Amino acid sequence: MKRRALLSLLPAGALAGALLPRLAGAQAAAPELPRTIRLVVGYPAGGTADAVARIYAEGLQKRLGINVIVDNKPGAGGQLAADQFRALRPDGSALLLGNSHMFSTLPLTSRTVRYDPVKDFAPVARLATFEVALAVSAEQPARSVKEYIALAKAHPQARSFGIPAAGSSPHFVGYVVGKQEGVELLPVPYKGGAPLLADLIGNQVPAGIDALGGFVASHKTGKIRILAVTGPRRSASVPEVPTFGELGYKSLGSSSWVGLFAPPGTPQAFIDRINAAVIEVAALPATTANLTTAGFDTAPSTPQQLHDAVRSELALWQPIIRESGFQID
Structure with missing residues (x-):
């Protein structure tokens, strides 16, 4: 897949008459769901x-009256799962949990990505949004981003910041902050958020940037x-922490997202039924509470809105x- 391709962006009465029987037929023939859906x-x-995934799998299982099983397929930052998923039959037996990294930064940084995030998946619904956060070890003196930047300028060893993976959005959040402040911040890639957090707590790395929930x-x-978070507004999980936008980093004002996708060619009636169930699950107080605890905000959407989110993040x-000139491979 070429990265340049990612951003390539009847009379009224007769039309209304033609639509009426189709709508009536669609309402009468709700799609039959499989007994089990793999997420x-x-x-x-x-x-x-x-x-x-597990919060929504439980809710969808109850709402739809079928089994929804979470199937973890880790590897290459989600790339392996996405590449295998797009080749599945569009029979409703599987859904993919996608996120900003798999659909935005990874296709722009890795030459080995073979899928097109816009064309090779059928968007179903956004599940949640989340922020990326900059944090420092409690042993570091900085209590604000301004103080952290001053520390990094005065002490080169303080310029290192841990990230969960090279080429992830936390990587480029750090790049944007350093570029704007005129200091080269140095990303230290980890194999996931857990080892990054362990070293941050132990002050083995002075700062870290990762998904807020971690x-x-x-x-x-x-x-x-935590010194700052991305997004258009403060997170309900840490309302005392300012956004990067409040601090003058205007390009860091959007939230990242997690969403559901189906294989290309999946019938629209199936997508619409799953979308409606997602919206119902998202409205449950327990869903909001569980997502907030995990560092996410409830944010269901239409399939078109999820499609638009993929394109807008690619453009961002x-x-x-x-x-930055960065390439994974």
């Missing part, structure tokens, strides 16, 4: 993506200190990634 997750069990519990117990990160 494929391209990340290990126990991580933040897995947490969202930091919240340690922030609340005082083991680390493409110039930043190009300017």
